[in-house]
Amino acid sequence: MKRKIVLTGGGSAGHVTGNLALLPKLEAAGWEMEYIGSHDGIEREMIERLDMPYHPIAVGKLRRYFDVKNLKDPFKVIQGVLQAYAVLRKVKPDIVFSKGGFVAVPVVMGAWLNRIPVVIHESDLTPGLANKLCAPFAAKVCVTFAETLKHLPDGKAVHTGSPIREEVLQGNAKRGFAFTGFTPGKPVLLIIGGSLGSEKINQAIRANLDVLLAKYQILHICGKGHLDPALEGKTGYRQFEFVSSELPDLFAMTDLFVSRAGANAIFEFLALKKPHVLIPLSRAASRGDQILNAKSFEKAGYSRVLFEEDLTTETLLQAIEEAQAMSFDYIAAMETSTVSDAVGTIMGLIEKNAKKRKRK
Numbered sequence: 001m002k003r004k005i006v007l008t009g010g011g012s013a014g015h016v017t018g019n020l021a022l023l024p025k026l027e028a029a030g031w032e033m034e035y036i037g038s039h040d041g042i043e044r045e046m047i048e049r050l051d052m053p054y055h056p057i058a059v060g061k062l063r064r065y066f067d068v069k070n071l072k073d074p075f076k077v078i079q080g081v082l083q084a085y086a087v088l089r090k091v092k093p094d095i096v097f098s099k100g101g102f103v104a105v106p107v108v109m110g111a112w113l114n115r116i117p118v119v120i121h122e123s124d125l126t127p128g129l130a131n132k133l134c135a136p137f138a139a140k141v142c143v144t145f146a147e148t149l150k151h152l153p154d155g156k157a158v159h160t161g162s163p164i165r166e167e168v169l170q171g172n173a174k175r176g177f178a179f180t181g182f183t184p185g186k187p188v189l190l191i192i193g194g195s196l197g198s199e200k201i202n203q204a205i206r207a208n209l210d211v212l213l214a215k216y217q218i219l220h221i222c223g224k225g226h227l228d229p230a231l232e233g234k235t236g237y238r239q240f241e242f243v244s245s246e247l248p249d250l251f252a253m254t255d256l257f258v259s260r261a262g263a264n265a266i267f268e269f270l271a272l273k274k275p276h277v278l279i280p281l282s283r284a285a286s287r288g289d290q291i292l293n294a295k296s297f298e299k300a301g302y303s304r305v306l307f308e309e310d311l312t313t314e315t316l317l318q319a320i321e322e323a324q325a326m327s328f329d330y331i332a333a334m335e336t337s338t339v340s341d342a343v344g345t346i347m348g349l350i351e352k353n354a355k356k357r358k359r360k
Contacts, residue, residue: 009099010043084110123263161342162267171252301333
């Protein structure tokens with residue numbers, strides 16, 4: 001009988017890509033895979049492209065601030081737990097792997113009620129609320145940063161690093177140039193503001209566009225609804241709402257990145273040894289996890305960091321110029337990284353803990 005795993009995680013692309021990184025290894029090892037996610041989150045769109053069985057459940061967001069939705073969302077969480085419990089009881093997986101996000105909370109609890117072992121992964125330097133709630137129900141908690149270990153119980157947390165998709169490391173620059181119409185010889189600057197895009201970063205880049213185009217070819221992944229029709233056809237500039245299968249090729253052709261500081265993205269830059277400017281989400285728009293991620297990379301000498309509170313058309317241009325000037329130093333620092341094979345380590349934990357599952 002084939003072993004079976006249920007994957008979960010969602011709310012943003014970052015909570016899905018870690019799961020996607022495991023899929024080739026899981027398939028090669030003969031695992032059957034199914035997914036539990038929300039009804040309308042980005043995870044549904046990303047997973048259904050793969051023709052993997054997908055089970056939608058109710059999701060309630062657990063907020064740290066007052067909102068009238070806080071009165072009804074706990075009931076959605078309870079509904080989600082009951083739905084996840086029913087799905088897992090029917091699917092009977094050997095293990096559940098969670099990449100986090102609020103959709104994961106009812107899935108992890110549903111697994112615990114079914115006595116199904118759970119391994120979860122925390123992307124950021126400090127655990128988010130969803131994973132704080134999930135950790136007591138998990139057999140192991142994988143963490144991206146060594147600094148995170150002190151925030152979790154001894155013996156439960158394992159420093160694995162961030163799982164990187166194999167295809168990200170196998171991009172072909174020639175295919176990237178063919179896809180974009182750009183030409184080798186002039187540096188490529190890629191701007192990516194996260195799966196939802198960043199209006200503030202988009203505006204600052206476009207305000208500097210003519211200055212930047214004098215030196216770079218610019219590839220701008222601006223997020224859904226953020227295309228500027230007036231810039232279509234502008235020489236040396238290509239804009240996309242979202243890029244999927246072509247992304248590894250675009251990464252391969254890129255000389256310098258401007259990006260948010262989500263853990264998945266920054267560890268992909270580290271694996272690729274690509275210079276970058278990080279603009280983490282502000283504390284006003286998040287719990288500050290990206291700020292901690294960015295500071296960790298800045299301290300290691302990998303990144304030029306520009307805080308969103310300091311972002312203007314002038315400071316962005318200055319940060320890009322400084323990162324370009326320091327690119328060899330950043331690459332040299334990244335070459336010294338001892339980040340391990342996160343996918344292999346996580347697969348080992350899945351294999352080990354799945355063996356403890358007794359099928360009914």
